Amino acid sequence: MSTTELFERRRENLNKIIDQWIATARFKTGKEICEHYGLSAAYVAQLLNSKRQIGEKAARELEQQLGLEPLCLDQQEVAAESQVKNVPALYSMQTVEQELFRLHQFELNNYQISSLIQLQPQHYVVKVSGEYYLPILKPEWWLVCDSQQRPTPQDLLCVQLINELCLILQLHNETEQELHCQSLNGKRQVRFQKQDILQADVVIAILSPQQFQLQ
Structure with a gap:
């Protein structure tokens, strides 16, 4: 398959998913x-009308943001309801340097979790x-x-x-252009331009190994 054909398949699949969600009154x-899902309507419109191509990075980000199965936009046939993830993604921290890490996804979907929290498709779990x-x-x-949760001051963010x-x-605090954060020990202030941030997601729960167990 050529790159152009793959871009067109992703566009068609995204359009099918959106149309099905509207047709089923979701x-x-x-x-x-x-x-x-916290997406720019103008950006999605550009993807759907081919003014912007859905490249590899954009496709994977869209799947994560929309709660879809990984790589589903690349499939020849896509059924919107069957592609919605039933379980949130699990990640481990791959340390790069001190607090810096990369997310590495577990190839595992079976786990036991405390009844204190009900996981939803927009959630993901990171092992410290x-x-x-x-x-x-x-x-x-x-x-x-x-x-999807909107962050507020004092929230922990990934x-x-x-x-x-x-x-x-x-x-x-947050401005129109920046996120102002501090290290968890409160000793270091950090500012990020929003244009340099891929995502900043609220940590809604911290679970002990007894509360969250892989099977």
Whole structure:
């Protein structure tokens, strides 16, 4: 398959998913879908009318943001309802340097979780590694992150930069152009231009190994 054909397949599949969600009354409009999943309606419109191509990175990001199965936009046939993920993605921290890490996805979907929290498709779970976030976060503990929740000051965030390096930080405040954060121990202030951030997701729960167990 040529690159052009792959771009067109992704566009058609995205259009099918949106049309099916509207036809089944899951959402009323494409704009409502974009607002629900935190996407720019103008950006999605450009993808659908071929003014922008859906490249590899954009396709994988769309699948994650829309709660779809990985690589489903590349499939020859796509059924919107069957492609929605039933379980949130699980990741481990691959330490790069001190607090910096990359997310590495587990090839595992079976686990036991405490009844304290009900996982949703927009959630993902990260296993803490290393001792750089002590005493707040302990090795082998789990973070539950919400890719749709709007952050507010004092929230813990999993910040993923456009170079795919990640940090766990506490939000201090937010401006139109920047996120102002601090390290979990409160000793270091960090500012990021929003254009340099791929996503900044709220940590909604911290679970011990006893509360979250892989099978």
